Amino acid sequence: MTKKNTDIRKKPNDLNDPAIGQRxxxxxxxxxxxxxxxxxxxxxxxxxLGQMERGxxxxxxxxxxxxxxxxxxxxxxxxxxxxxRQASILRESSVYQTTxxxxxxxxxxxxxxxxxxxxxxxxxxxxxxxxxDRPEET
Numbered sequence: 001m002t003k004k005n006t007d008i009r010k011k012p013n014d015l016n017d018p019a020i021g022q023r024x025x026x027x028x029x030x031x032x033x034x035x036x037x038x039x040x041x042x043x044x045x046x047x048x049l050g051q052m053e054r055g056x057x058x059x060x061x062x063x064x065x066x067x068x069x070x071x072x073x074x075x076x077x078x079x080x081x082x083x084x085r086q087a088s089i090l091r092e093s094s095v096y097q098t099t100x101x102x103x104x105x106x107x108x109x110x111x112x113x114x115x116x117x118x119x120x121x122x123x124x125x126x127x128x129x130x131x132x133d134r135p136e137e138t
Contacts, residue, residue: 018055
């Protein structure tokens with residue numbers, strides 16, 4: 001009778017990794033949310049969120065909701081780095097270097113929030129530019 005290696009036996013729907021939990025916690029704190037507030041957004045209990053922030057019993061469905069809420073890729077949540085070439089290019093661009101606070105804020109947005117922000121910025125720029133281009137009154 002051979003002994004089974006319990007280290008490689010995992011539930012197929014769980015991601016048990018303290019690094020994943022740490023990234024969840026970092027994003028929560030970056031957004032200035034309590035565990036209670038984030039658990040309401042992610043449709044889980046505060047106790048379960050606490051377990052996940054410690055890297056225990058993270059389900060795929062929770063990871064998906066967290067990615068959508070934080071506006072990060074699944075690659076980032078799992079591995080701590082983006083495998084998306086566009087994300088890498090954006091981070092290396094001069095715009096990112098001059099406005100890191102704005103970029104960090106936008107990185108926390110959901111897809112719908114990003115669409116809203118884009119429309120808001122476009123509208124604001126249109127108005128600002130119309131004032132800038134207006135001839136001065138004498």
